[in-house]
Amino acid sequence: MNKHLLNIPIVYKYGTKWSAFLPALPLYLLGRYIADLSYLFCRSARTNVKKNLRLVFPDISQKKLSFIAKNLFRNYSRYLIDYCRFTNLNKRSILDQITYYEGKQNLELALQMNKGLLLLTAHLGNWELGGIFFGSYGIKTNVLTLPDENPEIGNIRSWYREIFNVKTITIDKSPFSSIEMVKALSNNELIAMLIDRYDEKTDGIIVDFFKKPTQFPRGPLILSRLTGAPIVVAFVVKEKNTYTGVIKGPFIVTHEKEEYETMKNIVNILEEYINMYPDQWYNFTQV
Structure with a gap:
């Protein structure tokens, strides 16, 4: 089983509906209990998480690795609970959750180019909250996704984004x-995409990721080269009971020969923040 036990349609469906009527603390305690069950019984997900974390920390003990992996499952449950609770809050209340943002000047520099914006991120922290933040800047935001393996969850996520005027673009053939x-x-909008879980059927570029040759999508590099759109790398990560945002860049690809070096720089940023927040790297698929 590759999925966290909380990552099932019924939880999304009723969690988004009823979470506003329950205090946060009991929800977090329930989520922690289910997360521990997930860690115990979802063997495939647990194994994939540990293999990914082993790339980040090749020399730590198995005991320490297991400790980080278990915390990751618990943090993921908190992320999903926040995800559900945020649907019942207004945009201002949600944005108040982000108490600090590093690199706002990088965002402003990119926006001054008036070429649209490509935002690359990973399954790190609360990536959905990032989309709401950018929408607050008055930027029309689009989230690029692959078809969800569970269409019902995919529909719920699309609905969730639409509440905050975030459009979903699904990549297909x-x-x-x-x-x-x-x-x-061309309409000066933002396109956000996760790049740490790659569909190898599409055109990719191989870059070392924690010293392992790994394929990443070439698409955003091509889009930047063809349209002039700058690329930023951004995350929203949990800091105790609030969130911190990070924006790095911008990068612009002007020639095909620049694609590899640009992606290398982007991957270096992914590595840096995954290393800082390993128990918030919710990638349950092996890299």
């Missing part, structure tokens, strides 16, 4: 998603 992306950038 048709050319229309690419046309939609180019159109969004």
Whole structure:
């Protein structure tokens, strides 16, 4: 079982509906209990998480690795509870959860180019909260996703984003998603995408990720080269009971020969923040 026990349709469906009527603390305690069950019984997910963490920390003991992995499952349950609770809050209340943002000047520099914006991130922290933050800047935001392996969860996530005026663009085999992306950038909109879980059926670029040759999507590099859109790398991570945002960049690809070096710089940033927040790297698929 690759999924956390909380990551099932019924939890999304009723969690988003009823979480506003329950105090946060009991929800977190319940989530922690289910997370511990997930860690115990979801063998495949636990194994994948540990293999990913072993890339980050090749020399730590198995005991320490297991400690980080178990905390990751618990933190993921808190992320999902926050995810559900935020649907019942207004945008201002949600943005108040982000008490500090590092690199706002990087965002402002990128926006001054008026070429749209490509935002790359990882399954680190609360990536959905990041989309709400950028929407608060008055930027029309689009989230790029692969078809969810569970269509019901995919529909719930799309609905969740629409509450905060965040549009979902689903990548499929048709050319229309690419046309939609180019159109969004030409309208000076933002396109956000997760790049640490890659579909190898599409065009990729191989870069060392924690010293392991790993494929990453080439698409954002091509889009930057063709449209002039800058690329930023951003995360929203949990700090005790609040969130901190980070924005790095911008990067611009002007020639095909710059693609590898740009992706290398982007991956270095991913490594830096995954290393800082390993128990918030919710990638349950082996890299």
